[in-house]
Amino acid sequence: MPLTLDQLNAAPLPEALQMLDGLYEHSPWIAERALAQRPFASLAQLKHAMTRVLDEAGVEPQLALIRAHPELAGKAMVSQTLTAESTNEQTKAGLTNCTPEEFAHIQQLNADYNARFGFPFILAVRGPRGTGLTKAQIIEAFERRVHGHPDFERAECLRNIHRIAEIRLNDKFGFEPVDGQRVWDWQETLAQHSDPGYAEKGQLTVTYLTDAHRACALALSHWMKDCGFDEIQIDAVGNVVGRYHPAAPGAKYLLTGSHYDTVRNGGKYDGRLGIFVPMACVQKMHAAGRRLPFGIEVVAFAEEEGQRYKATFLGSGALTGHFKAAWLDQKDADGVTMREAMQHAGLNVEDIPKLQRDPAQYLGFIEVHIEQGPVLGELNLPLGIVTSINGSVRYVGEVMGMASHAGTTPMDRRRDAACAVAELMLYAEQRAAQDGDSVATVGMLQVPNGSINVVPGACRFSLDLRAPTDAQRDALVRDVLTKLHDICQRRGVRHQLEETMRAAAAPSDPAWQARWESACTALGVPLHRMPSGAGHDAMKLHEIMPQAMLFVRGENSGISHNPLESTTADDMDLAVQAFDHVLQQLAQDS
Ligand SMILES: [Zn+2]
Incomplete structure (x- = not known):
C-alpha cells in the first residue's frame, strides 16, 4: 500500500x-x-x-x-x-x-x-x-x-x-507524475524532427519553415486535435493555433504558448515546454468533459530565435501587428527569401495582417518557459515567478589606438586599443554586479589583423546590457558609456559605437503574477521571484495585453541553447498543476 x-x-x-x-x-x-x-x-x-x-x-x-x-x-x-x-x-x-x-x-x-x-x-x-x-x-x-x-x-x-x-x-507514495511524463514524451517525439546537417549527428535544429519545422507544425496540430481542441489552424506565418472553446460563446480567451523553433544544436525544452504544458491541461479538461467560462488559445509560435532570417519574434510579432513587410525580402544563407520559403510552405503572405489580435477579446497572456539559467537549480526549487523580462541594449563598437612595435614601445607611450576594451569589460562586469540583477556581457572581442609582436591598434567588441527595468538599464548604460569615454580620453584612443538593438523591459502584470504565485503556494512550492534575463514571446505580447511568465528549473545548471538542456517529468508535472491552478482561479474570478 x-x-x-x-x-x-x-x-x-x-x-x-x-x-x-x-x-x-x-x-x-x-x-x-x-x-x-x-x-x-x-x-x-x-x-x-x-x-x-x-x-x-x-x-x-x-x-x-x-x-x-x-x-x-x-x-x-x-x-x-x-x-x-x-x-x-x-x-x-x-x-x-x-x-x-x-x-x-x-x-x-x-x-x-x-x-x-x-x-x-x-x-x-x-x-x-x-x-x-x-x-x-x-x-x-x-x-x-x-x-x-x-x-x-x-x-x-x-x-x-x-x-x-x-x-x-x-x-x-505511489506517485507518478503522469502529466509531466506526457509533456516529456511530447517533447522527445517532437525532437525527432531536425534540420539536415544536424539530424544526421543526432542534434536538434529546427529553423523557420524547413521540412523539419513544417513536420513539427503538423505533429503539433495532430496532437492538439487528440487533446480535444475545438479549432486547430496553421496560420499565415506558420504558428500552430489551438482554441478550446469557452462554456458559452462570446466569452474572452486566455492566450498562452511559446515557440517551437530552436537555435542550432539546441535543447528540446526551450519554447516547447510552454506549448505542451497548456496542451496537457486542455487534454485533461476535455477528457473530463469540462469547459471554463473563458476560452483557451494555445499558440505554438513558429519563430522566436532569429536563426534562419534576422527577424526575431516573428511568430508572436505577427499577433501584435509587428510583422514587417520588409522581412519578406530577407534571404537565408542559401539565398532563399522569406517570401519564397513561405510560399513553398503553402502560407498565404497576404493574410499576415489579419493575424493581429484584438486585446479586447483576451484576458491576458501567460507563458511557461524553462529557466535557461542556474538560479532555480541552486535553490532546489522547481518553479520560479518571473517579475519582469529584462530590458536590453546592444552595441557593437571599436576602439582605435595606435599599432606599434611590441618590443620597442615603452609601456607609458602606448595607445593599446585592446587594453582599453579590457578595462571597459572589467568595469562593465563590476558595475552590473553592483545592481545584483543587472547583467553586462562583452561576447565578441577581436583585434583585427593582430599579431603577437604588435601593440593592438584596433579592437572590436560587442556590449550587451540588461536590467529588469528600463530605468535601471539606462543607468547601467550611462555609467558604462561614460566609463568608455573616460578610458579613451585617458589612454589617448578613440572609439565608435553603434546601437544595434534596444528592447524595453516587460514587467509582469501584478494581477497575473499573483495568480502564478498563488498557484505555487497551493502546490507547496516556496515562492521565488526573479527577472528573466532572456527575451521571450511574452515580451511581444506585453505590448498589447497583460502578461506574466512561470519558469521551470533546468537540469545541468540550467544550461540552455545546448543539447544538455533538460528538466524532469516531476518539474514539468508541477508546471502543469500550476497552469491548471491558474485556470481554476480565473474560472472563479469570472
Ligand atoms: Zn525560448
Whole structure:
C-alpha cells in the first residue's frame, strides 16, 4: 500500500521516520530534521524541506552524504552489498548487465573521478523522466563530468542525490507524475524532427519553415486535435493555433504558448515546454468533459530565435501587428527569401495582417518557459515567478589606438586599443554586479589583423546590457558609456559605437503574477521571484495585453541553447498543476 501525506503528517516521529527510510543513502537525519516542519501540503513541499536541511547542514555533512553513496557499477554492486534502493536503480539502468569492456571503462572513470574530487560520482540513473537512463547516457554523463570543476561537481552530486530521493519518495507514495511524463514524451517525439546537417549527428535544429519545422507544425496540430481542441489552424506565418472553446460563446480567451523553433544544436525544452504544458491541461479538461467560462488559445509560435532570417519574434510579432513587410525580402544563407520559403510552405503572405489580435477579446497572456539559467537549480526549487523580462541594449563598437612595435614601445607611450576594451569589460562586469540583477556581457572581442609582436591598434567588441527595468538599464548604460569615454580620453584612443538593438523591459502584470504565485503556494512550492534575463514571446505580447511568465528549473545548471538542456517529468508535472491552478482561479474570478 502506498503511503499518504495524511499518514505521514499524523504519524509519531519514529513511525514517520520509518516511512521515509532510505530516501537519502545511510542518512536518516535529513528526513528527521525535515519532519520537524510537518504538516506538509504536498510532496513538493516535503522534497524542498529536505533539500533545505542539507543546504543548511554545511559542506562537511554534504560531503559525508556524497561519500555514503556506492560507486556506479562499483564493488558494492559486484559483491551485492548495495542498499535495496540502489540495486533497483542500477539494475533498471542496465548497469548490472555491462560488457567486460564497459565495466572496465566505468571502473576507470570511477577511479579517475574519485582521485580528482575525493568523492564518488553520483548520477540519478533513473533520469529526468524517472524511467531510467540508458547505459550509453550514463557513460556519456560520466565522461563529461569527470572534467567538471570541484565546486560544480559537489553541487551536481547533491542535485542528483535530491533527484534520487525524489524518485524514491514518489515510489513510496505511489506517485507518478503522469502529466509531466506526457509533456516529456511530447517533447522527445517532437525532437525527432531536425534540420539536415544536424539530424544526421543526432542534434536538434529546427529553423523557420524547413521540412523539419513544417513536420513539427503538423505533429503539433495532430496532437492538439487528440487533446480535444475545438479549432486547430496553421496560420499565415506558420504558428500552430489551438482554441478550446469557452462554456458559452462570446466569452474572452486566455492566450498562452511559446515557440517551437530552436537555435542550432539546441535543447528540446526551450519554447516547447510552454506549448505542451497548456496542451496537457486542455487534454485533461476535455477528457473530463469540462469547459471554463473563458476560452483557451494555445499558440505554438513558429519563430522566436532569429536563426534562419534576422527577424526575431516573428511568430508572436505577427499577433501584435509587428510583422514587417520588409522581412519578406530577407534571404537565408542559401539565398532563399522569406517570401519564397513561405510560399513553398503553402502560407498565404497576404493574410499576415489579419493575424493581429484584438486585446479586447483576451484576458491576458501567460507563458511557461524553462529557466535557461542556474538560479532555480541552486535553490532546489522547481518553479520560479518571473517579475519582469529584462530590458536590453546592444552595441557593437571599436576602439582605435595606435599599432606599434611590441618590443620597442615603452609601456607609458602606448595607445593599446585592446587594453582599453579590457578595462571597459572589467568595469562593465563590476558595475552590473553592483545592481545584483543587472547583467553586462562583452561576447565578441577581436583585434583585427593582430599579431603577437604588435601593440593592438584596433579592437572590436560587442556590449550587451540588461536590467529588469528600463530605468535601471539606462543607468547601467550611462555609467558604462561614460566609463568608455573616460578610458579613451585617458589612454589617448578613440572609439565608435553603434546601437544595434534596444528592447524595453516587460514587467509582469501584478494581477497575473499573483495568480502564478498563488498557484505555487497551493502546490507547496516556496515562492521565488526573479527577472528573466532572456527575451521571450511574452515580451511581444506585453505590448498589447497583460502578461506574466512561470519558469521551470533546468537540469545541468540550467544550461540552455545546448543539447544538455533538460528538466524532469516531476518539474514539468508541477508546471502543469500550476497552469491548471491558474485556470481554476480565473474560472472563479469570472
Ligand atoms: Zn525560448
